[in-house]
Amino acid sequence: MENENNNSSRRNFLRLGALGGIALAGTAIAKAVTDEAPKETGKKVKVLTADGKLVEVDSSHVEHHAMNDNYTSEEIRQGVKGKKFIRVIDLGKCANERKCIEGCQTAHNYIAPVEYIKVKKMQNSELESPYWFPTMCYHCDNPPCTKVCPVDATFKREDGIVAMDYDRCIGCKFCMAACPYSARTFNFGKPEQLKFTEEHGNDTSDPNHCRTPYAQEGTVAKCDFCTDRSEKGLLPACVVECPNGAILHGDELEDVVTNGEDTFRLKKLLQDRGAYRQFEELGTKPRVYYLPPVARNFPFEDATEAHNTKD
Amino acid sequence: MSIDKAESVKYETFTQEEYMIMKDDLLRPIEKIGIGAKIWIGFLTAVFLAGVFAYYLQETRGKYVTTGLRDYTTWGVYISNFLFLVALSLSSVFMSAILRLTNFQWYRPLSRIADVISLSSITMAGICIMISMGRADRLHHLFIYGRIQSPIIWDIIVVATYFVACVLVLFIALIPSLSTCKNHLHNLPKWQLKMYDILSFGWEGNAEQWKVLKKTVLILTVLIIPLGIALRTVSAWLFSTTLRPEWDSTNFGAYFVSGSALITVATMVIAVYAFRKIYNLENYLTEMHFDKLGQAMVLMGFIYAYFNINEYLVPAYKMSGLHENHLLDLFVGEEALFYWSVVFFGIAVPSILPLFRKMRKPLPLSIIALAVLIAGWFKFYLIVIPGQAHPLLPIQDVPETWKHYTPSLIELTIVAATIAGTLLLVTVFSKFFPIISVWEVAEGKLEGKEEIINYK
Ligand code: SF4
DSSP states (O other), X not given: OOOOOGGGHHHHHHHHHXXXXXXXXXXXXXXXXXXXXXXXXXXXXXXXXXXXOEEEEEGGGBOOOOGGGOOOXXXXXXXXXXXXXXXXXXXXXXXXXOHHHHHHHHHTTOXXXXXXXXXXXXXXXXXXXXXXXXXXXXXXXXXXXXXXXXXXXXXXXXXXXXXXXXXXXXOOOHHHHHOTTOOOEEOOOOHHHHHHHHHHTTOOOSTTOOSSOOOOTTSXXXXXXXXXXXXXXXXXXXXXXXXXXXXXXXXXXXXXXXXXXXXXXXXXXXXXXXXXXXXXXXXXXXXXXXXXXXXXXXXXXXXXXXXXXXX | XXXXXXXXXXXXXXXXXXXXXXXXXXXXXXHOOOHHHHHHHHHXXXXXXXXXXXXXXXXXXXXHHHOOOOSSOOSOHHHHHHHHHHHHTTHHIIIIIHHHHTTOGGGTTTHHHHHHHHHHHHHHHHXXXXXXXXXXXXXXXXXXXXXXXXXXXXXXXHHHHHHHHHHHHHHHTTHHHHHHHHHHOOSSOHHHHHHHXXXXXXXXXXXXXXXXXXHHHHHHHHHHXXXXXXXXXXXHHHHHTSOOTTTOOXXXXXXHHHHHHHHHHHHHHHHHHHHHHHTTOTTTSOHHHHHHHHHHHHHHHHHHHHHHIIIIIHHHHHOOHHHHHHHHHHHTSTTHHHHHHHHIIIIIHHHHGGGSGGGGSHHHHHHHHHHHHHHHHHHHHHHHSGGGSSOSSOOOSOOHHHHSOOOOHHHHHHHHHHHHHHHHHHHHHHHHSOSSOHHHHHHHHTTTOSOOOOOO
16 A cells, blocks of 8 residues: 655645645644654655755654544544635546545555545436546535434534544444435444554555544544645645646635645636536535536546456 | 124123133233243244344454445344334334224223333334444443434434333333232242232222322323324434435325334234234134224225325336436336335235225234235335435445345344344233233223222
């Protein structure tokens, strides 16, 4: 599950520079570079220092938060003040390369066939052309899942994220029944996954690593907009990993979304490009918008390969 | 004491002299436990323990290995079986309380059977909720963090309340019988006599006590009806409060209530048939009861058919994209054979066959009832499981097992254990307490008079 990152180091830098939260992110990472010299991993990551210089350091110097440094129940409930995370997906750019899926799996330490983000083949009618449709938790503003949760284990934060408290969830799966987008997945305790969590649960070497790892056995997991990364002004794993920049992540209040390469004014983008939300009629008010698959970057190529065949 | 045809149209009455015989008849099953009963109890206990062991395996080995549940079908047989047990637990409402309030006098020998079935099945239904939880060890979170906005909390509140109501209805109406047991049964272990003594709460059978007892029973009878309807409706809301088109129906509460009414009639037929045969209670549970229950079955069958038409045929007429996959799957697709068998045995058979007098005889009616019960169990399966197979966004690129749920052996063992547990509770109850309410039957005779038989 090692994440190869060499071909995207330039983009990594650009991505860091893209968000308004650049200064904040730089400081955070610079602060995380420790004085002692732990065992070198040989893997280089670029970080931005407080005075604005880009330096390359060994990944072992960068302190990631470990498993035992996860959010506490109180922490995860606190949204970031003055932020409203939002996402726009450009369907014209998705070529089903599945990098977002793999990136997400690595960042959150879980393995296939579980996918927080799924890419589906959609075709509205025979005369229309098919297109690839990445779906994930839409972090709805009127979330049907949080409404039904008996213990407030899934809830809406003030920064727009629908978060999960794995320590509280009782595993009733009502939220899964309630979600019209099938965005949630349950940890049934698959032995391979349990083993993986045991071995790699503390593995923070992935540059996209998230402090919100996979759910405990018997609880529900889902896309969390890479909560800690979003908080710090970093881009979520799927956004970073998408080679085509199909996923744009940002802040509604700041009116900006970016895929790390291009940055857009959110409102203008939505208005100019005829954006829509999936199943608007359900009244769930998703925080994920889609740009229709027009002006495509690629012709549609059907994927004959099924990836998740093994249970 | 045999009842001839002409009389069987009216409800049964007994003279005071007959009362002594009646008492003996009804107490006999308590005095001696035959070898058959022992084998039956042993069998049920074995199945129940097998379920306990299966649950232990499920919790220690993990649900991925032990159950067929995967993403998409996250609610399996535990939930559909829960719905079925809740249906059984409405026996008290439909086969006792409503009949009692509407003066159908034939309820009298049935009421206690109905009440004990209710209590047993609601107990098992409660256990089912726990079994289906991903983290049963966090049960207490429901109390610490419970959110009243969640239908699961409503369900837990109403299940708990209904359970208490069932206990009260059963045991308060039992007090005079307990005193009968205490005074007339002698060859029993000491603790058992002591138990009768304690549970009869100093009952003497004086006029004042009777007044209080009857008032309490009446209040509970009135109370249990809305409680039972609430229980059934809330458990339907677990589904209809979601945005899934298969479940998103304003009809759901009433549809579930009507289905449960039919299931309670069928349950009652089978219970009456069994008790009558095994405990030789032909004089109390008469052919007239089967006749009446058969008629009730037709009525409930038609009401249930009406709600089914609303639930399935109206959406089928429109065949919107939201319902299409699910309905076609049921009508002509993968589940068609399953679906139509359930419709045939669960709706057509009970609505039509008992229209014929011959079919309302004990044996044929019991066979029909058994078919209705089995179809009723599968009906809930068809509501819960295929209802999850067609989410709004298509299921793609997942392992085969994620698309098609098949309950595992462990799940089926646990389900069998909950059914065995229900039967076990009913059987054990009938071995310790008279399964027919002596005083209610006797009172039928003295209807309208002030005096009441004193048991001493
Ligand atoms: S499964 Fe967990 S998060 Fe979902 S509704 Fe139940 S308790 Fe809440």
